[in-house]
Amino acid sequence: MTPTQLDDFVQSFLQTWSSHDVDAIMGLMTSDCEFEPSSRAWGVHYQGSDAVRGAVEGLFKSAPDIQWRAVRYFAAGDQIVIEVLATGTNDQGEPFEIPGCDLLTLRDGKITSKRAYRKL
Numbered sequence: 001m002t003p004t005q006l007d008d009f010v011q012s013f014l015q016t017w018s019s020h021d022v023d024a025i026m027g028l029m030t031s032d033c034e035f036e037p038s039s040r041a042w043g044v045h046y047q048g049s050d051a052v053r054g055a056v057e058g059l060f061k062s063a064p065d066i067q068w069r070a071v072r073y074f075a076a077g078d079q080i081v082i083e084v085l086a087t088g089t090n091d092q093g094e095p096f097e098i099p100g101c102d103l104l105t106l107r108d109g110k111i112t113s114k115r116a117y118r119k120l
């Protein structure tokens with residue numbers, strides 16, 4: 001992936017997630033995708049598009065205006081690491097600003113694995 005392709009991919013990825021368009025988010029992922037969200041303790045793991053879709057929908061219910069901004073990122077082969085700053089309000093209206101990172105694995109240009117981590 002060239003630097004320009006990486007820039008385009010990361011910006012599109014974050015814009016899609018920040019739009020809360022679940023169909024568009026799922027369009028970025030393979031049908032056998034995996035998702036490990038940072039919003040749950042103890043390593044919750046979702047496998048397959050139906051389970052991942054449900055998890056993403058749940059995330060947007062718990063943080064209805066969450067947005068992500070790239071701090072820095074890099075790629076190595078089919079792996080992309082994105083350091084992000086997530087901002088918004090939780091479902092009780094409390095604002096948050098949380099640094100974190102996404103570890104993505106790609107296959108044929110789509111995300112097959114998204115593992116998210118955040119600073120507590």
